[in-house]
Amino acid sequence: MATNNRDSPDNGKPWLELQFRSGNMVTRIHELDKELTYPPQEKVQKDILDRVWGSIQGLAMGDALGAHVEFRPHHFLEKNPVEDLHSGGTWGLNKGEFTDDTSMALCLANSLVARRDFIPYDQLVRYKWWFRHGYMSSTGTCFDIGAATKRSLIEFEHRQQAFMKKTNIPKDKIDFVLSPDLLKKFNVDCSESDAAGNGALMRLAPVPLFFYRYPEYAVEFSGVSGRTTHGDQIAYDACRYYGALIVAALQGSSFEDLLDKNFYENHLPWFNNKPLHKEIIKVARGSYKKHGGYKEGIRGKGYIVQSLEAALWAFWSSKDSFEKGALAAVNLGDDTDTTAAIYGQLAGAYYGYRKLPDKWMQHMYGQKFIRCLSEWIIYEGQHWSPDSSETLNVPSIQSQSSAMSSSSITDKQNYPEHASGGSSQTRAKSGASHSSIGSTASSRDMERQISTPSGSAQFDNASASSKIQQPGSKHTTHYSTTSSKDHDTSMSSNSAQSPQIKSEPGYFLQRLQTRSGVDEWLMSLGTEYKQYVPCFGEHLIDGFWLLNYVNKESLIKYEVSNEEHRKKILDGIQLLVDECKRLRSSNGN
Incomplete structure (x- = not known):
């Protein structure tokens, strides 16, 4: 096996980089098991590992659980409820294999560990590797991608091409830009300004898990991580709020504290005293607490607010059981894998790995890789500090951190984020039923x-x-x-x-x-x-x-x-x- 570039900034972990085997086929996750290296075990707190591993594995588990019925409507699942992990279905996957939600989360986690910092440019590079080569895919190909994400990655490629011409960086080096001075000159906000699909939220967990020791940075970076592909302010705030919940879960907050209607007010310093969008505030105040679930308007749709609300409803309505909540998320229908993947991030951090269902874990793809990656998230995360970060000097991050739109948002339509070839989840324009x-x-x-x-x-x-x-x-x-x-x-x-x-x-x-x-x-x-x-x-x-x-x-x-x-x-x-x-x-x- 060979890495894509011998100068790749893997910090001694070549298994994090894009690799190909014979026939120019991407090296799949399970094929990397023999290459994995682990941090010093005495430096990895076992109680924190249980929660970090639980969050990432919970994301993958929810994703895999919903994958075979992705796009199935609620009325179908009422008659044919999901009760266990299955193969086949929408994508024809093997039992335990995951879709784009987990692949992008692994790309994000790999970037944090390899770069030991929050570098949006590197995150986009790895998303691009997944999109074009199947990097971190459970099947070795990119078979499921949201429209807003695809458009943003295509835009990123075009910006890279222009950047190569401007800076004379060779094509084989453009994915491995290390210089903070060069990074300052590259605009990583590749999304349209009104993209508000759930693709920003489905991959989020690695950011709050890595930076949880510095909650204000964990929350801010959570928002910024979403805006590279989903540019709407509401996507940024949804990620900030959910990132804060994951940080709190990692720090041992109780079930009641996590779902307290005053959670945002109780953790205002974590949000740099910046207000959340009014629709996210509604969610934070408990709009998801509806015993009737789907009958009372809870929907597993592609709009990020609905996905956030649905994931929190599944968590709230299924206390003391990861399995019950994951099944509830999937059986809402529609964007089943993403709703359950978002649920799994918070639920996994709260319950921990040891409380994930064994009957599902035995079938999960990439377990060894995810365990190893979780350990490195803890190890590298505890060595990070704001003083050592290169990201904080990048103008695009500075502007993201200080900008806050006060404009109100119009109602969103229930568009699916993951239509094959898909549709962007954007603001519904006044007087328009669909975007042109x-x-x-x-x-x-x-x-x-x-x-x-x-x-x-x-x-x-x-x-x-x-x-x-x-x-x-x-x-x-x-x-x-x-x-x-x-x-x-x-x-x-x-x-x-x-x-x-x-x-x-x-x-x-x-x-x-x-x-x-x-x-x-x-x-x-x-x-x-x-x-x-x-x-x-x-x-x-x-x-x-x-x-x-x-x-x-x-x-x-x-x-x-x-x-x-x-x-x-x-x-x-x-x-x-x-x-x-x-x-x-x-x-x-």
Whole structure:
């Protein structure tokens, strides 16, 4: 096995770095077991290890428990409740294997241990390794990723490319920038400003676990860690609040103290006296304490506030039992793995590793690695101090630490964070039921997508340069052009009679500027395709993701079970992609 770069800053732990085996296949986690090295055991407090290991393993356990029913709605789980760890399902995983929640948490933990500090640039590098190579994946590939995260990582790659040109850093060195002076010049805030999905929270635990001795830094770094991929203020505050809860659990706070409605006020110095967003305050005051659970509005959705509330509800309603709480989180439905992974971080820190269900632990993937990593988190964390940190001198971190938006937030829609190819969990704009391509998938992403490894189309630029009339008026059943600010998803019964995609791909390229345009295109394939509109809408499949990331596997997940229908949809997508390329070529792009 070989590391990606011999100069990688692993601090004597090469097993933390990106490695490949023969055939350019990434080295999987279990294959690193023989390479693991451990810190001096007398330097690792056993009681703290129980909680740190419990938190990270609890995250992975919740993730694995919910993975096989990810995206299943609550009504399905009411009839078919999850009662044990299973294989198969949504991703076809082996029992105990985990998804993106745990993979990203391990990337984050690896960065903290390898760099012995909070270095957001290095964290993004490792997320990128996972995205592109399957680093820290349970299967060796990145098979599940939230849309906001994907967009942020693509943006990070573009910034790295620009940074290489500006600084003359070689390509094989760009992932291993060590100089604080260089880090000061790189903007690590790669997210759109209104991304508020639960992807920021699902991976959080390593930060408060590493810095718990300095609660004010643990809480602040928790917020900053989320903003690299989820830029909304509410995501930052959700991570700060949950990070504080994990710190308190690690320090031995009681169940009652953790769930006290005045927890925030009681720990105000930990928050640097900065107020939390009003929606997070509602959660902190106990909005999740609803005995009726789902019937009273608790939802395991992709919006970060709902995920936070759902995880805390599972913890609150299942006192004295990690297992009971994890099952409650999963059986809410929808984003099952992430809800349970968020629950598992706090519950694992509170209950400790020794109280995790043995019947599940025996099947968990990567146990030895996670145990070793947990020990290093404790060891390296206890050697960290604010005086030794390089991060505190990086302007982007300083600005994150001092900035606090006082603007109110509009209500969020119940969009899933992990639609395959996925949808960004963003603020719902006034007067819009869904975000358009122009607002959620930035034009920069669309313009670059054709050149990225996973992309094949650049419909935005192509359609804009075609002869088709630009959007101007609201959607009607007569197919007038649609304003990018109007997203009426209602369709008349005549929609299925629209022009066939084979005859007018250019027409639909323009229509795909909006979420409703995807529904229109889908129904143009035939009246029998109308049945798929609700599921496409539920996963917020817009034009950008339709052209770039929808494939046979994702169509199965979108409940397109008919093989002929899948083929016709994919053939239609290919026609749109070909039209994009034709328009680009004719315009010299």
